Amino acid sequence: MSENGQAQEMVTLTIDDQEVTVPKGTNLIEAAKQAQSEVPYYCYHPHLSVPGNCRMCQVEVEGAPKLMIGCHTQVQDGMVVRTHRSSETVKQAQASTLELLLINHPLDCTVCDQAGHCKLQDYHFEYNAKPSRFLEEKNHKVKAEPLGPTVILDGERCISCTRCVRFCEEVTGTGELGLLNRGDKNVIAVHPDKELNNPLSGSVVDLCPVGALTHRNWRFNTRMWFTDTTESICPGCSTGCNVRVYERDGKVVNVKARLNGEVNKEWMCDEGRYGFDRFIPESRLTSPTLKGEEASWDDAVAAAKGLTSGKTLVLLAPDLHLEEFAIAQAFVQQVLSDADVVLAYRERTLTEVEAVLISPDYAANFRGAEFVGLVSGDLEQQYTQALEQLQKGAYENVLVVGDRALCVEDQDQSAFTLAMTQASCSVGILSDARSKLAQACAVTLPSRPFLEKSGMLINRTKRLQYARKVIEPGQGSEPSWKILGRIAQAAGQSIVEARTDRDVTLSLLGAEPRLKGLRIAKISREGICLDSYTPEESPADENASGDARA
Amino acid sequence: MGEQRQILLTNINEPDQNTLSAAESRGAYKAIRKALEMDPLKIIDEMKASSIRGRGGAGFPTGLKWSFVPRDTGKPVYLITNADESEPGTFKDRALLERDPHLVIEGMLCSAWALQSNWSCIYIRGEYAYPYERTKRAIEEAYEKGYLGENIFGSGFTHHMVIHRGAGAYICGEETALIESLEGKKGQPRLKPPFPAVAGLYGCPTVVNNVETLANVPWIIENGGAAYAELGVENSTGTKLVSASGHINKPGVYEVGMGYPLLQFIEEECGGIKDGNNLLGVIPGGSSTCVLTADECKGVNLDYDSLKNAGSSLGCAGFMVMDDTTDVVEAILNLSHFYSHESCGQCTPCREGGHWIEKIFRRIAEGDGRPGDLELIENLCSQIGGHTICAFGDTMVLPYRSFIQKFRTQFRERISEVLKGIERKRNPMDFEVGGVH
Amino acid sequence: MSVAISDEAQKRLEEIKKQYPDPKSAVMSALYLVQEEHGHISDESITWIAEELDMSPVRVMELVTFYTMYYRKATGKYHVQVCRTLSCGLCGARKLMDYLHERLGIKPGEVSEDGLFSYEHVECLGSCGTAPMCEINDTYFENLTPEKLAGIIDRIQEEKPDLHFSTLRDKLGEGLSGCSKSEVM
Structure with a gap:
């Protein structure tokens, strides 16, 4: 069954003496995966035409x-196929x-950025591993030729x-x-x-199976085997591109698109890739502050309790995790007496090429906020209206969660800052010390930007995905769900009992009926299409998933 | 069996045969009138009955090829005449297009009617400027006379014909590369399936036939497939144009009945070996076929089966003769340069392997051969043949393999001279300094 | 951008485009037209053709570099192309190349000082029965010897004949007087 529910005609064939059944139209590379046989390839890509x-x-193929x-060979009933294994x-x-x-290849692995993740290296080791018989002079071609601002050719x-x-x-056309x-x-x-x-030019480097195309801005910056790799999700927009992030010494040193046919194929936009670490603030909040002065957690949390009386505007960043939205929803319902909740959401116009992949927002998880019931309807209108109302003095308190709770377009409005200073209680759960928001909030509580935490996202097409923490949390920071929990506790409410991001995820998966039966490992693979997911009755046994990295 | 017959070259030496009036006075455009009164499917039956095989080199039965064209797709059917004639040793199509273009046009018209095609194209190699001009003029004349265009001979049949110049690429003789080229792309062969009969030019059903093949069609229509099948020998019916070149006294284009004895052809048609030298060997079917030594030529006839049994093939009958003064190392180096220059570069074995082999042959010729070189080339041949997108890789290795196999002594001698420090003065066939391309 | 070809050539291109079910098929003719007017195919011309035929410029550039009859830099007014493949090789093509080297004092790919000549060796021109031979611009000269080639070069210098195929006029030039344009039969 395909995801859209249509029955597909199936074909049974034998690959390396193993019987496999795959949908009609499958090629032998894909079919072999079912028999745990690898058919190596360079030019083939499941989402590009087949040049062979x-x-x-x-x-x-027998016969x-x-x-x-x-x-280029499609499966047929009764086909008998042999790979290198047999x-x-x-x-x-x-x-x-x-x-x-390899005869004309320069074999310059020692200075090649692709070394360590190169298909020539890998396949040669696996499938040849013999010295070359080539004694002639190699061909010479262009070296280090920039093809554009992002990519360089050897x-x-x-x-x-x-x-x-x-x-x-x-x-891209x-x-x-x-x-x-x-x-x-x-x-x-x-x-x-x-x-x-x-806008997607860097994708050709991911697609290049060898070291011919490399990134200009990540050239010669590290050997790949000195990096830590994390499979995560790009927080740039609500497409939710699947990515693999390479980190060394706390710095992002390379980002690759990860194959997911339902989301981003294996493409990624340059803004997301080359700016992957753009949401890690240069200047961090390392302790709570009260009116700009460092304060203890207890004092700051006590001051934040002021949110509980009077009408509160809750301004949420659109790249908070689903778990954070769920806790925020509990906070709004159980702690705040009267609150309007909005998400920093604005749409922009995309060019034809951008529209191939990019969503017209900078709101990675607006669907998550909708899912937990925090927001619904015209998000952009609600957001802009709320900002206007705030400036008119309609709110006594403001709670801001996340550095991106104010859209870039709205950062320069002095009326906003003025309105914030006039609020009786303004609390910011933030990580960026220099942001407009941190400067405008009377109380700031240091939290973590996207790359420092793990959690779920729901993309524009309502696919639930899991974004893993890429780098270690900044000093003195706490997860925003924990901070909300502390404020609630100070107000006499218990909204969350957890120690780690993973605990929060598990308890949400256990408690939310629409997510019953899901596990982190299962979500991490290709994501879950929520529109077609049928919750399972048995509770998720997360311990069996063996996934302890979250 | 084996006597010479004239189907295609009957009027080739008439100086005015390229004009419509002269050609028509000698019988041109009679067959198309007859064809238009026949059921198109009946023509395909006649083609099948004639057992004619494609003259471009692969020898695929033409009638069968035509029968693969689906007739109910709602898409137009295109007919393409392959006049890219680039196989070293071949120049027969040039003769037809230059001297008797109306024969080709009429053959195309008959075929187009059989295939119910309203648009055809002659893809002619760019270097054939003069044959282009003559054929283009002939097409214009046919339009002026109403033999092309709408309602041809009052039949209601419409047919438009275009002649398209290539621009220098051997690979465009491969039918799918030709189609790519005609679509305005690099001439790189396509993966098959689908075959052109199903999805060819612009994704529509397309038949690509060699000039000579189509030039036979009027005769088959007029005399019937059975009469054609009477000519020649079993599995090789009709006549064949042979392009004869090399060390012979009378090189040129000859039409022989299929089954004509090879050595007799050299002696009687080609006037024997030049300068009274002895025969060393023959490449009988164009450079992409296996060489036959003088001994192997004995008892062999010019037809598909006989040449196949002798270990070579008829190909497109680009008959190249080498006498015993020929330096076989230089000869195969010459061909290996041709193939590496003409490889489209698309798939790995041909692109890389072809050049590698040329480099080894060059090294041997230049006096730096090493023991094991011949075995390495033979091994590389097996890495190329059967592993490429198109037949270029499969056939390029045939001359390499056969030269080494049949002239191994000469190759070994050359390599051992090097080892013994003997210096040989080269007599290379080409000019090593790099050209414009 | 300046007009890349004359109005006449532009008109011819429009005619050619109409011959095909898809106008992109006219790209090879468009390249010939540009080459005919400019002597070679520049990057600007490539861009112009790409716009005319709604193609990406690099697709057109691929064609210019794939097919050997397109030149990205100018050749001599008379570009001598000596066939080097087997039959011509067997029959003495090398001697023609040696002669040209000696006579013109330039290497293959270079242009003589007066701009009149350049030469190169090319692959099989389909004239094996009249080997060795060469093609000067678009006109064949067959059954050659160095002596015969010498005479041809002399006469070209004197007569300055039109040996080009013109895509614009769809015609081969008048050729060298008294010289057959083909000796195939």
């Missing part, structure tokens, strides 16, 4: 006069392809798989890249008048 040029994915390429011919063909791919490392060319042709010349003189290039410069 690398010849790495050759497999033996076929020669080896077939897995990418066919000497396939093994030889793959070893041969690798030998040929022509000699290129294996002419054309993934980058096809991406720009088929996905911008067509900047071409493969010039013919034979072994061919080389990736742009037309001199038109550089590779589109």
